[in-house]
Amino acid sequence: MFQSLSKTTCLVLAGFVLSFSGNTLAEADPKIWPVIKEAFFADRTIEEADFIQLTAPKRAESGAQVPFSIALDQDRGHAKAIKKIYVIVDANPIQLAATYNLTEELGKFNLSTRIRLETDSFVRAIGETADGKLYMAAIPIRAAGGCGGIIDANEDEVRASAGRIKMNVESPVSFGTPTSATFIIKHPMRTGLQRDLVSQGFLPAFFIKKATFTYNKETVFDVDFNVGTSEDPYLKFDFVPTGPGTLEVKTTDNEGKSFSHHIDVKS
Numbered sequence: 001m002f003q004s005l006s007k008t009t010c011l012v013l014a015g016f017v018l019s020f021s022g023n024t025l026a027e028a029d030p031k032i033w034p035v036i037k038e039a040f041f042a043d044r045t046i047e048e049a050d051f052i053q054l055t056a057p058k059r060a061e062s063g064a065q066v067p068f069s070i071a072l073d074q075d076r077g078h079a080k081a082i083k084k085i086y087v088i089v090d091a092n093p094i095q096l097a098a099t100y101n102l103t104e105e106l107g108k109f110n111l112s113t114r115i116r117l118e119t120d121s122f123v124r125a126i127g128e129t130a131d132g133k134l135y136m137a138a139i140p141i142r143a144a145g146g147c148g149g150i151i152d153a154n155e156d157e158v159r160a161s162a163g164r165i166k167m168n169v170e171s172p173v174s175f176g177t178p179t180s181a182t183f184i185i186k187h188p189m190r191t192g193l194q195r196d197l198v199s200q201g202f203l204p205a206f207f208i209k210k211a212t213f214t215y216n217k218e219t220v221f222d223v224d225f226n227v228g229t230s231e232d233p234y235l236k237f238d239f240v241p242t243g244p245g246t247l248e249v250k251t252t253d254n255e256g257k258s259f260s261h262h263i264d265v266k267s
Helices: 007-020 030-041 154-161
Strands: 045-050 052-055 067-071 082-089 095-099 110-115 120-130 133-143 167-168 179-185 208-215 218-225 234-239 245-253 257-266
Touching: 030 082, 030 120, 030 167, 052 120, 052 133, 067 082, 067 120, 095 110, 167 245, 167 257, 179 208, 208 234, 218 234
Parallel strands: 045 133
Antiparallel strands: 052 067, 067 110, 082 095, 082 120, 095 218, 110 234, 120 133, 167 179, 179 234, 208 218, 208 245, 245 257
16 A cells, blocks of 8 residues: 655655756656655565556657556566556656556456646556555656646536546447446546636646446446546546446546446447
């Protein structure tokens, strides 16, 4: 489990990271990681792992929407033992972008999503086994401006549309084999570091905090989001339906509002 962080520690850590990443497009800096590692994992050993495979653009078109994929090669290393994956963006003010809790119903883990980068950074996926062993892969990405900036939006419209979900399961479905599911939820995922265009004041953090996917009431995939996940969170993942049923997602945001959606899966 993560080393717990106090609010003061988080602020000090954010200040340290920003001091390294103040120059836009300054290239990913490996010197940040030891500080991040100590804050989140203390003295725990983390092994580099080639069975955690990351895919992302070398230079993203937008720091606010950076495509990012994680796959576990189940035929190598300790991939089958991974139960949790933390995604950490070294140079972001808030480094933990999301935590993915895995189940056997996912089969071979293969996930595509979108994250935010404030500046050039290493992005890391740290896999944790049930007995607490840690494995890591990292990739450098060039991008800028994804966490802050000025927002000009109609607040009533933003609130009215927040929580609208679209979900799809690839067809035709072959039961007992990996099947792709796509999920997207309308939400601004505000970081708490963005300013209102009119008042110039900081807008409070407002983001989807949790998404739990079930198939026929059994948990398939559980995600803890943070503000390093892009606006309108997007997930594409494989799962293994054993027969006809219902894929359902239930989400909550940091203000306690809940949103849900389901889709029937047939052959």
